[in-house]
Amino acid sequence: MPTIEVPKEKWNGKVREITLGATAAEGGTRAKTVTVGGETTLPFLHFEGEIPRPPAIAIEVQDRKPVDWSPVLLEAWGDVTEDVAAWTKAAAEAGADVILLKFSLHDELSPDYARQVLRHVLDATGLPLIVFGPGQADLDNDVLVAVAEEGKGENFVLGVCEDKNYRTIVAAALAHGHLVNARTAMDVNLAKQLNILISDMGLPLERIVMDPTTGALGYGMEYGYSVMERLRLAALQGDGMTQQPMLVTPGEEAWRAKEARAGEGVPQAWGDWAERAINWETLTASTLVESGADIVVLRHPESVKRVRGMIDVLMSKSGVTS
Amino acid sequence: MALSGLEIYKLLPGSSKNPEVKKHANCKECGFPTCLAFAMKLGQKQAVLAQCPYVEEESKAKLEASAAPPIRLITISANGRKLEVGNETVLFRHEKTFYHEPGLFVRVKDTQADAAEVAKAVGEYMVDYVGMNLTMNGVAVEAAGGDFAATVAAVKSACPLPLVLLVEDPAAAEAGLTAAQGTQSLLWAATPDNWEAMAKLAAQYKVPLAVRAAGGDLDALAALAEQVKGAGVEDIVLDPGVRDYDSSLAAFTQLRRLALKHNERNVGYPIIAFAGDDPVLAGQHIAKYAGFVVLDRFSSGTVYPLLVMRANIFTDPQKPIQVKPGIYEINNPKPGDPLMVTTNFSITYFSVANEIESSGIPGWLLVADAEGMSVLTAWAAGKFDAERIAKSVKTTGVAEKLSHQRIVIPGHVAVLMGELEEELPGWEINVGPREAVDLPNFLKMQWG
Numbered sequence: 001m002p003t004i005e006v007p008k009e010k011w012n013g014k015v016r017e018i019t020l021g022a023t024a025a026e027g028g029t030r031a032k033t034v035t036v037g038g039e040t041t042l043p044f045l046h047f048e049g050e051i052p053r054p055p056a057i058a059i060e061v062q063d064r065k066p067v068d069w070s071p072v073l074l075e076a077w078g079d080v081t082e083d084v085a086a087w088t089k090a091a092a093e094a095g096a097d098v099i100l101l102k103f104s105l106h107d108e109l110s111p112d113y114a115r116q117v118l119r120h121v122l123d124a125t126g127l128p129l130i131v132f133g134p135g136q137a138d139l140d141n142d143v144l145v146a147v148a149e150e151g152k153g154e155n156f157v158l159g160v161c162e163d164k165n166y167r168t169i170v171a172a173a174l175a176h177g178h179l180v181n182a183r184t185a186m187d188v189n190l191a192k193q194l195n196i197l198i199s200d201m202g203l204p205l206e207r208i209v210m211d212p213t214t215g216a217l218g219y220g221m222e223y224g225y226s227v228m229e230r231l232r233l234a235a236l237q238g239d240g241m242t243q244q245p246m247l248v249t250p251g252e253e254a255w256r257a258k259e260a261r262a263g264e265g266v267p268q269a270w271g272d273w274a275e276r277a278i279n280w281e282t283l284t285a286s287t288l289v290e291s292g293a294d295i296v297v298l299r300h301p302e303s304v305k306r307v308r309g310m311i312d313v314l315m316s317k318s319g320v321t322s
Numbered sequence: 323m324a325l326s327g328l329e330i331y332k333l334l335p336g337s338s339k340n341p342e343v344k345k346h347a348n349c350k351e352c353g354f355p356t357c358l359a360f361a362m363k364l365g366q367k368q369a370v371l372a373q374c375p376y377v378e379e380e381s382k383a384k385l386e387a388s389a390a391p392p393i394r395l396i397t398i399s400a401n402g403r404k405l406e407v408g409n410e411t412v413l414f415r416h417e418k419t420f421y422h423e424p425g426l427f428v429r430v431k432d433t434q435a436d437a438a439e440v441a442k443a444v445g446e447y448m449v450d451y452v453g454m455n456l457t458m459n460g461v462a463v464e465a466a467g468g469d470f471a472a473t474v475a476a477v478k479s480a481c482p483l484p485l486v487l488l489v490e491d492p493a494a495a496e497a498g499l500t501a502a503q504g505t506q507s508l509l510w511a512a513t514p515d516n517w518e519a520m521a522k523l524a525a526q527y528k529v530p531l532a533v534r535a536a537g538g539d540l541d542a543l544a545a546l547a548e549q550v551k552g553a554g555v556e557d558i559v560l561d562p563g564v565r566d567y568d569s570s571l572a573a574f575t576q577l578r579r580l581a582l583k584h585n586e587r588n589v590g591y592p593i594i595a596f597a598g599d600d601p602v603l604a605g606q607h608i609a610k611y612a613g614f615v616v617l618d619r620f621s622s623g624t625v626y627p628l629l630v631m632r633a634n635i636f637t638d639p640q641k642p643i644q645v646k647p648g649i650y651e652i653n654n655p656k657p658g659d660p661l662m663v664t665t666n667f668s669i670t671y672f673s674v675a676n677e678i679e680s681s682g683i684p685g686w687l688l689v690a691d692a693e694g695m696s697v698l699t700a701w702a703a704g705k706f707d708a709e710r711i712a713k714s715v716k717t718t719g720v721a722e723k724l725s726h727q728r729i730v731i732p733g734h735v736a737v738l739m740g741e742l743e744e745e746l747p748g749w750e751i752n753v754g755p756r757e758a759v760d761l762p763n764f765l766k767m768q769w770g
Contacts (some may be wrong), residue, residue, distance in 0.1 A: 007580050045572065275624060
């Protein structure tokens with residue numbers, strides 16, 4: 001009987017290992033740090049390479065109760081959304097490895113306000129943080145510079161750095177000991193280029209997380225999926241500028257979709273609202289985990305549970321038979 | 323394994339060492355100027371080997387073997403509803419495309435009182451996604467100690483879709499196949515213990531047969547496939563006997579690589595996967611190489627996202643689904659009703675059009691030619707700028723249908739406002755919401 005040889009590919013590249021957060025010994029105040037990256041094969045193919053650690057799950061909390069979130073999400077969190085510290089604690093209990101603090105857009109938003117909010121969150125959790133500004137260039141710069149200084153040495157990920165707006169954020173990361181999230185619009189070459197621009201400013205590649213932009217299920221997910229597969233293949237083939245760990249935001253994208261937001265006036269074939277909405281987020285996230293995501297940012301606690309369950313089994317090496 | 327044009331050229335008369343054959347080099351009888359040109363066309367599947375009268379027998383055999391798809395196309399059907407899976411050529415969709423969407427099946431047991439009812443719901447399910455009607459592909463009927471033949475008959479009459487018969491006892495299998503006659507079902511499964519009897523049934527009833535090994539043992543799986551093929555069954559489906567995320571990913575990836583890159587004929591068949599009650603696992607099966615996915619439960623809130631995911635992954639990356647640029651009239655608009663502009667990427671168009679339509683607000687939707695990209699992507703690529711929007715306003719003649727000169731642009735491209743004012747003198751440019759879902763509210767508040 002002929003024996004089938006396990007078909008293995010040879011890769012000579014490796015995803016960079018990046019650590020989020022810093023403990024007291026490392027100049028921060030975090031109770032623990034989280035390291036991502038280090039893969040030497042495609043996602044979870046333990047039979048041909050190293051997957052040294054699971055992808056990390058970040059849960060998004062906002063500085064104040066979101067005005068535009070689906071009721072399905074707000075109900076799941078309950079009253080804690082009224083208070084960022086309480087929300088942060090609840091997110092840690094829901095199984096987050098990392099907390100993503102997102103500042104929303106409102107009149108009170110100022111550098112001082114941002115410092116205060118950050119303080120509350122730092123006091124509420126010992127987990128590493130990712131901090132995103134409200135998404136408008138000037139405000140992002142104001143908020144992130146203040147936050148970077150206030151949390152000096154904590155080794156946050158600051159975001160979002162885009163090609164039109166990365167200098168101030170990168171400078172703040174350099175000055176105060178943080179990482180950055182480099183986001184580009186679903187394109188392999190744009191992603192490489194931004195990594196180069198940022199590292200040219202002097203920020204080591206060990207401090208850049210790459211965000212290839214996420215499309216929700218049904219709204220362009222497959223574009224992000226294929227760009228991520230191509231980036232990961234390039235990284236494994238040895239292209240040094242594609243070897244950053246990847247961060248994606250399936251929670252934010254999926255919950256913008258009508259399927260997740262609308263409970264009424266939708267076709268009957270869409271089925272139960274909560275079931276559909278949570279499936280929308282988990283399927284978007286799980287598909288991106290399979291294409292190489294190292295950090296997934298989620299919103300619903302049930303999605304966190306399901307994606308964690310999937311990752312646990314994918315890391316169990318049950319598929320290694322030889 | 324498919325040969326390249328140059329590899330094919332080495333097998334044609336132009337490269338022959340036999341002078342009797344070589345003398346026909348570049349004879350043009352195939353309709354192409356040279357053997358090399360013909361080889362290139364063969365490689366692109368734009369010509370057939372029969373066009374060359376002089377190709378040697380040995381070469382012919384090699385070329386025919388290489389032309390057989392590395393993963394066999396398997397067809398099952400019922401009442402004119404057909405499912406084709408297999409015939410895939412790549413490991414990653416960006417390398418070319420994935421061709422045949424995996425079939426989604428719901429399992430019912432012959433001990434289940436509502437089997438026919440579930441089957442009926444599965445058969446009737448249809449959901450619209452960007453103008454496509456997405457449907458389930460069939461029902462998997464399991465012999466679990468009840469009346470298998472009666473359940474198969476009941477399911478068949480309740481649901482017009484193809485069936486998978488989940489049965490290992492050959493006698494029950496035959497009863498099921500008899501009850502399913504008139505359909506082309508998939509028979510699951512032949513195992514090392516029952517394969518002779520199952521292969522005989524599959525050959526007799528002319529149905530595809532799944533072979534099942536235990537625990538991801540691909541040697542055993544390939545051996546079983548070879549035995550079944552030796553017994554006269556050509557249409558084979560593989561079940562490597564793995565059920566969890568990690569072992570499915572490993573086994574299915576290995577099978578796909580073996581078939582495509584290692585020319586391992588004995589595993590050149592589609593895979594059947596069992597996702598249990600876990601939509602996330604079913605999602606993995608869809609993206610990573612299953613041909614048939616069996617779910618344990620039917621629920622709209624779960625199958626809708628899965629069907630959309632399947633449509634996404636199996637979209638040809640070279641051809642984003644587009645709609646025709648132009649003016650779309652929604653809810654019978656009048657000259658005073660709002661004008662909105664978006665791109666011709668189908669997902670974008672349908673998101674916007676569906677929101678306007680379901681709000682009941684009449685409006686004019688101008689679809690600009692952005693080469694099938696979404697608003698943000700097109701804007702980043704320079705395919706949806708002020709010039710292009712102005713051009714579509716002018717070329718469609720939409721101004722003549724309106725009593726106003728106001729246009730709503732997507733919130734994501736608010737930066738275009740100034741330029742667009744210059745491109746369209748006399749027009750009022752309004753910045754709309756970033757997401758289509760917020761459009762009805764915007765129109766109610768802002769337009770008037």
